[in-house]
Amino acid sequence: MKELSEVIGKNLKEIRKKQNLSLDETSRLTGVSKPMLGQIERGQSNPTVSTLWKIATGLKVPFSEFMKKSTADYEIVSLKNIDPVLECGEDMKIYTMFPFNNEENFEILYIKLESGAVHKSQKHRDEVKEYVFVIDGVLHMKIGSENLTIKKGEALKFKANIDHEYSNLNKEECFFQNIIVYQNTHQNQV
Structure with a gap:
């Protein structure tokens, strides 16, 4: 579960930086508190589905953007x-x-x-x-x-x-x- 928290945190930070947003601005857009967003970005919090949906909706990105890992030309998943x-x-x-x-x-x-x-x-x-x-x-x-x-x-x-x-x-x-x-x-x- 720690690995997933770290992936979510890394992706949230990348999305926020690409959109040139501060944590305060992200909090206003998503309705998720600045401290919670910071904890998620550092991989210290495992957010609920509802929290991730709020963030995804506020930042206008798909839900699974937070779980994204690098991919190859093909991928078998289990x-x-x-x-x-x-x-x-x-x-x-x-x-x-x-x-x-x-x-x-x-x-x-x-x-x-x-x-x-x-x-x-x-x-x-x-x-x-x-x-x-x-x-x-x-x-x-x-x-x-x-x-x-x-x-x-x-x-x-x-x-x-x-x-x-x-x-x-x-x-x-x-x-x-x-x-x-x-x-x-x-x-x-x-």
């Missing part, structure tokens, strides 16, 4: 080699399989929801679409005011510019893939 981002205590684990890059405009996440886990996601920008494919279990989603059930082998596509919620109301774990597609240029993401 869950056992990825430190997950934890949410809902440890009931939600998000593995960044393929982080966002400017050429492809998408990111692929593998998500595990324990029984009883509920994650509320804030709406994204108008250009963002999400594709959810349930690998195992049953995923319950709320998109705006509509409740949906997606079972193993089923997929859902939706515009993510509305509040949405992922939950596992069953006794078994739920595993799903989330592909987040950003339609416009890098600066107009999230």
